[in-house]
Amino acid sequence: xxxxxxxxxxxxxxxxxxxxxxxxxxxxxxxxxxxxxxxxxxxxxxxxxxxxxxxxxxxxxxxxxxxxxxxxxxxxxxxxxxxxxxxxxxxxxxxxxxxxxxxxxxxxxxx
Numbered sequence: 001x002x003x004x005x006x007x008x009x010x011x012x013x014x015x016x017x018x019x020x021x022x023x024x025x026x027x028x029x030x031x032x033x034x035x036x037x038x039x040x041x042x043x044x045x046x047x048x049x050x051x052x053x054x055x056x057x058x059x060x061x062x063x064x065x066x067x068x069x070x071x072x073x074x075x076x077x078x079x080x081x082x083x084x085x086x087x088x089x090x091x092x093x094x095x096x097x098x099x100x101x102x103x104x105x106x107x108x109x110x111x
Contacts, residue, residue, distance in 0.1 A: 030056035030066050037074050042092035045071075049093070050100050064101040071097065 036048045049071060053063035060066075075082065075090050082090075098105055 030059040030070065032070065037090070042089050042096050045090070045093040046096035046100055049097060064097070064103060067097055067101075068094065 030052055032052050033048050036045060036052070039045050039048065049067040050063070053059065053067040053070075056066070061069075071090065071094060075087065078086075095105060
């Protein structure tokens with residue numbers, strides 16, 4: 001049985017929470033402008049991601065995929081702590097990013 005802390009967490013779980021910071025700092029992910037995800041409009045977020053993706057030399061795939069990956073990484077990393085207003089803005093930034101790169105919007109599944 002794993003050793004648990006007084007707060008009910010497994011030993012070492014606290015260290016595991018910072019994996020995304022480690023990935024962000026050490027990976028070949030593209031360089032982002034400071035505060036890109038805190039911007040007030042979806043268009044501004046999308047433009048910043050596009051600019052960063054096109055100018056970065058630290059990416060492994062095409063600019064659109066790199067930009068969309070960083071946006072998804074941020075959304076997924078925030079998880080349930082992401083307020084609904086910000087989540088809607090970031091989802092709108094995905095749509096704006098597709099428009100900026102002239103990519104089709106995904107089809108919604110019919111129910």
